[in-house]
Amino acid sequence: KNQVEQSPQSLIILEGKNCTLQCNYTVSPFSNLRWYKQDTGRGPVSLTIMTFSENTKSNGRYTATLDADTKQSSLHITASQLSDSASYICVVSARNNNDMRFGAGTRLTVKP
Amino acid sequence: EAQVTQNPRYLITVTGKKLTVTCSQNMNHEYMSWYRQDPGLGLRQIYYSMNVEVTDKGDVPEGYKVSRKEKRNFPLILESPSPNQTSLYFCASSSLALGTDGYTFGSGTRLTVV
Numbered sequence: 637k638n639q640v641e642q643s644p645q646s647l648i649i650l651e652g653k654n655c656t657l658q659c660n661y662t663v664s665p666f667s668n669l670r671w672y673k674q675d676t677g678r679g680p681v682s683l684t685i686m687t688f689s690e691n692t693k694s695n696g697r698y699t700a701t702l703d704a705d706t707k708q709s710s711l712h713i714t715a716s717q718l719s720d721s722a723s724y725i726c727v728v729s730a731r732n733n734n735d736m737r738f739g740a741g742t743r744l745t746v747k748p
Numbered sequence: 749e750a751q752v753t754q755n756p757r758y759l760i761t762v763t764g765k766k767l768t769v770t771c772s773q774n775m776n777h778e779y780m781s782w783y784r785q786d787p788g789l790g791l792r793q794i795y796y797s798m799n800v801e802v803t804d805k806g807d808v809p810e811g812y813k814v815s816r817k818e819k820r821n822f823p824l825i826l827e828s829p830s831p832n833q834t835s836l837y838f839c840a841s842s843s844l845a846l847g848t849d850g851y852t853f854g855s856g857t858r859l860t861v862v
Contacts, residue, residue, distance in 0.1 A: 640790075670850050679752070679838050679853030680791075725790065727850070736851075738783075740790035 639663070640728050642739035650747055653716055657742045659709040659726030667729040671700050671711045674723040674741065683711070683724075716746045750775045754839050754854035761829055761861055769824045769857050771839030777852075778844045780822040781806070782814065784835040785856075791838065797822055798844065829861040 640661045649655050661669070668687045672680035684693045684700040686709070692701050697720075699712045713720055726739040752773045761767050773780065781796035783806075793806030797816040811833055813825040822841075826833060836858050840851040 645788075672850075677836075677856060677858070679840075679855050680851070681853070682850050685850055736793075738791040740788060 640726055640737045640739035642724075642726050642742050644742060645740070646743040646745070648745045648747060649716055651716060651718055654712065654714050655716060655744065657711045657713075657724050657726075657744070659711070659728075659739055661707050661709070661726070661728040661737070661739075663728040663730050663735075663737050665731040666704060666707075667731040669700075669702055669709050669729070670727045671698070671709075672725040672727060674725055676722070680725055713744075716744075718746050718748060720744060721746045750852065752839055752841050752852050752854040754837075754857050757855065757857060759857060759859050761859070763830055763861055764828050767826050767829060767859075769826075769837060769839075769859070771822045771824065771854060772820050773822075773839075773841040773852070774820065775841060775843075775852065776819065777841035778819070780816065780839065780841045781851075782812070782822070782824045783838045783840065784808065784833075785838060786835050794824070794837075829859075831861045833859065834861050835859060 643658045670685045671683045674680040683698050684695050686702045697714045702709045723741040723743050725741045729736050755770045778799045782794040783791040785791050792808045794812050795814040797803045839854040842851045
């Protein structure tokens with residue numbers, strides 16, 4: 637069964653610190669991987685999308701990496717801000733592009 | 749503004765009373781989908797639609813119905829809601845063209861069935 641596993645389940649960091657969230661997947665054949673940010677009670681919003689040939693992509697203070705060989709991705713957040721407090725969801729698509737598998741998310745709390 | 753609009757945002761109902769959650773998108777997207785989100789489980793797909801009059805079951809379709817009579821609308825119908833359908837529901841849409849940016853999600857509908 638295609639699965640997406642995220643770690644840690646939750647994370648608390650101090651404002652200004654960096655952090656890295658992990659995503660491991662078994663979805664095959666792989667098409668792309670997206671990271672979404674979901675504020676409490678709101679719909680997820682796309683941060684990055686990566687295809688098989690890409691191994692890093694940045695969006696402001698967010699940098700995603702992808703290792704398609706080991707089927708791992710990470711999301712690195714630099715100089716965290718209070719507004720980064722949210723759930724971060726890894727979504728992996730199979731090659732038909734609409735079989736999307738969602739991870740359970742990492743709940744990040746940034747404290748002052 | 750490009751968006752997916754869900755209504756209502758919050759709903760409390762009683763077991764067995766039919767309800768409909770509406771979803772509308774203004775981006776001319778072919779693909780629309782409904783998800784439910786429960787603590788610790790992530791988003792699980794209920795039903796999806798590749799285009800008008802084309803719908804398919806997702807991972808957890810039991811107890812739900814959908815229809816796609818128009819491209820912009822994709823309502824979720826609970827004919828006889830039960831307490832295990834208490835959840836946070838999201839509608840999403842996307843273009844079927846490869847290389848697009850993925851889903852646009854609605855703001856969610858928090859449903860409580862008592």
